Amino acid sequence: MDVISVLLVALVLAFSVLWMVCSFLMRYYWVASALRPVMEKQGIRGSPNPPNPIFDVFYGKPDMKEISHDILPHVLPWAAQHIKFYGNVHLNWWLREPRIVISEPKIIWDLLMKKHKDFVKSHFIKVFSDDIFHKGLFHANGEDWARQRQIVAPRYYIDEVKAMVGAVNNATSQVMAKWEAFVKDSGDVERELDVQVEFMNLNVDVVARTTLGLIPFGINVERWKVRKQFNDLVHVREDVIVAELKTLYATGFISLAPLLSFTMLMLALYPDWQEKARQEVDQVLDGEVDQVLDGEVVSPKDVSKLTTIEMILRETLRLYPTMPLIARVCIKDTMLGDVFIPKGLGVSVNVVALHHDRDLWGDDVNEFNPSRFKNGTATAAKHPMAFMPFAYGVRTCIGRAFSEMQCKIIIANILQRFEVKLSPNYRHHPVITGPLIPKHGMPVILKPRRNF
Numbered sequence: 001m002d003v004i005s006v007l008l009v010a011l012v013l014a015f016s017v018l019w020m021v022c023s024f025l026m027r028y029y030w031v032a033s034a035l036r037p038v039m040e041k042q043g044i045r046g047s048p049n050p051p052n053p054i055f056d057v058f059y060g061k062p063d064m065k066e067i068s069h070d071i072l073p074h075v076l077p078w079a080a081q082h083i084k085f086y087g088n089v090h091l092n093w094w095l096r097e098p099r100i101v102i103s104e105p106k107i108i109w110d111l112l113m114k115k116h117k118d119f120v121k122s123h124f125i126k127v128f129s130d131d132i133f134h135k136g137l138f139h140a141n142g143e144d145w146a147r148q149r150q151i152v153a154p155r156y157y158i159d160e161v162k163a164m165v166g167a168v169n170n171a172t173s174q175v176m177a178k179w180e181a182f183v184k185d186s187g188d189v190e191r192e193l194d195v196q197v198e199f200m201n202l203n204v205d206v207v208a209r210t211t212l213g214l215i216p217f218g219i220n221v222e223r224w225k226v227r228k229q230f231n232d233l234v235h236v237r238e239d240v241i242v243a244e245l246k247t248l249y250a251t252g253f254i255s256l257a258p259l260l261s262f263t264m265l266m267l268a269l270y271p272d273w274q275e276k277a278r279q280e281v282d283q284v285l286d287g288e289v290d291q292v293l294d295g296e297v298v299s300p301k302d303v304s305k306l307t308t309i310e311m312i313l314r315e316t317l318r319l320y321p322t323m324p325l326i327a328r329v330c331i332k333d334t335m336l337g338d339v340f341i342p343k344g345l346g347v348s349v350n351v352v353a354l355h356h357d358r359d360l361w362g363d364d365v366n367e368f369n370p371s372r373f374k375n376g377t378a379t380a381a382k383h384p385m386a387f388m389p390f391a392y393g394v395r396t397c398i399g400r401a402f403s404e405m406q407c408k409i410i411i412a413n414i415l416q417r418f419e420v421k422l423s424p425n426y427r428h429h430p431v432i433t434g435p436l437i438p439k440h441g442m443p444v445i446l447k448p449r450r451n452f
């Protein structure tokens, strides 16, 4: 290389480094310091300084002293403090990203429904989970998101979900048989099992059986129309398919195992509800326990009759919302309620706080009471948006119907086969690692109902 070329390369390198430093300073210092006073002038206050104490919850925290469902002070201690001092709209930071945190239904409505076009998914979230979600629907923004949603969401419409019931039954039946053999091998009438790990594996299996059939590969001839549509829309590239598959695998794997685990906790803690749900299962399935191994036992019709399990799942999701925070960044100066939101400010919905708000849910807010959902979700609290485990609006969870169906089938299968008790080894420590999970797993004692 001659001298001029070396100089040119050096110049380009120097310019790139300078550009990176400037954008970093701009993004994390100048923007951050400019946005905070704008909010404070409107009376919105909060943490004076980053870094965000959200990371305190990850490591080294002791377990909760007792099994209480009042989890906000444990999982998001800073939020519990801020709500006390500053109310349901307060300021906080994610590293250097300033954001307001909200648990006020009217403002959440504006964010997710009325003004959704003024917000996109947060850059911060992408940095921390891109390896999991890759470039799929969960993270996409703008036209890219609209195109992906148009392709993937219809695969999870209610009729498509009904067609997956058989696959979920088959996968679940195999796991149930494995669990029965596991207890039998011990020579005892009951045995401890960490069901969280089991649910993770089961979900991977279910997603493989259902999702791979949805993505229109060449061998799936009967779906050639979908394939054409897919090709037309995204000019199918391998990385796009991989991105979508990774997203669906990750969401199924990450979100369903915690919900099922916490539901097992509730069944173990509240034997009356466990028995009520079991009676319903026995009635709906008409004692078909011996046929389970052949699969197809819970039909789509049966799923809709499992209303007690449905209420139990909803109450579990209220107390332990799998997605505890929903995050956006403002891309255009706008208003949320009476609050002016400048471009660049982050906004988080604190779902845990919303689901544990005494003013919305009443004095029994921290008690397990599935009956509050007996007339559905809209009237369970004082505001229809008080319950939002799957979010609302254009970016609402595409897997909602699928998740509800799958969880009902799995819990029905378990209740049909086993009595569930809490293990003395269970340690109550819900923690946010992205989703809300039981930090030390979910060891329960399983006692098969039928004699071997």
Ligand code: HEM
Pocket: 137, 138, 139, 149, 156, 247, 248, 251, 252, 255, 256, 259, 321, 322, 323, 326, 327, 388, 389, 390, 391, 394, 395, 396, 397, 398, 399, 400, 402, 403
């Ligand atoms: C307990 C189960 C689940 C819960 C509580 C849950 C919750 C959520 C929530 C709150 C969102 C919105 C996130 C946001 O706006 O930032 C979301 C989005 C999403 N969920 Fe789920 N989810 C569950 C299961 C699933 C499953 C099984 C799938 C796979 C089919 C799935 C696929 C997705 C996708 C692709 C999105 C992004 C949608 C978009 O941005 O347009 N979810 N989910």
